[in-house]
Amino acid sequence: MQTIRIGLVEDNAALRRSFIENIQYFEQVKLVLVAVNGLDFLKKIQEMPVAERPQIVLTDIEMDGMDGIQTVAQGHEQYPEIQFIMLTVFDNDEKIFESIQAGAMGYMLKDEHPEKIVEAIEDVAQGGAPMSPSIARRALQLLRNAKAPAPQTVPSGSATTPVEDLLSRRELEIMEMIVEGLTYQQIAEKTFISPHTVRTHIQHIYEKLHVHSKAAIIHMAIEKKWFGFKNR
Structure with missing residues (x-):
């Protein structure tokens, strides 16, 4: 399988550094873009050659300037070839539903092991829609509670x-x-x-x-x- 080009949108400097450090050990993926919020992401990706742009972007939700849900919505509209995964601490119903509506293809919690994050990236690349187990249970509950x-x-x-x-x-x-x-x-x-x-x-x-x-x-x-x- 070819290396998957990925991007990260994260406003917390410590978490950015941790992600960059952890992801370098996985040959399946290559980090080609790092942005501090949605506006920074849209600016940087516009300046990148098409062939070098990330295929999958992981984004936080709560960020100044432009949050993750807005980032996914605008990114999905402007760059439909790019897939987005929410990588966040939020596991409430509203955020899950808004993320899916915006076009996110996956929803993972930040405390997942790096190996699980990479597996989620590979799953999305193959047409999947990965979710952390607790998120999947909440999504299912949304359906079962609906009238x-x-x-x-x-x-x-x-x-x-x-x-x-x-x-x-x-x-x-x-x-x-x-x-x-x-x-x-x-x-x-x-x-x-x-x-x-x-x-x-x-x-x-x-x-x-x-x-x-x-x-x-x-x-x-x-x-x-x-x-x-x-x-x-």
């Missing part, structure tokens, strides 16, 4: 189709695991199928729901108030 109108539908051509009719029971089961933040390998172990088969099911889910990422599935599930998929 869902019936039937829940998704676009299907010019009409709408109930999601239960559009996806198979196995696909619904895997979709909930996606929301929980499980990796392909973890889903495979829980469902007793191969990771390749998991990828195939997820690709079918993408096609049926007209989405292109796990984060988009989570966003759609929250927006449409789907919850308790296994019990349907």
Whole structure:
């Protein structure tokens, strides 16, 4: 696998230094941009040659000048080829939901081991949507606490189709695991199928729901108030 170019947006100097020191030990990634807030990030990335820009950017949420959620929203709009991961101390529902709405592809807590952060970067590079376990539980709770109108539908051509009719029971089961933040390998172990088969099911889910990422599935599930998929 090619080295993944990454960027960091962090206003705390000590945390920046710690991240830079830790990340250098991982050959899978290369830190090519460091910014102190969203405005600094947008200025620096505009000045970079396209081929040298980060493919994935990790950003804090609470920052002066421009916070992480605004950074993701503007960065996602101006540079759709760049993926964003929230790297923060916040694990409350509002921040999770706002981050997903802004276009973040992952949400990791800063106290995660550096190895887990690198795994999250690799997951996003492969089309995943990683979350720290506590974040995944909160995201799932957002769905289960929602009052869902019936039937829940998704676009299907010019009409709408109930999601239960559009996806198979196995696909619904895997979709909930996606929301929980499980990796392909973890889903495979829980469902007793191969990771390749998991990828195939997820690709079918993408096609049926007209989405292109796990984060988009989570966003759609929250927006449409789907919850308790296994019990349907």
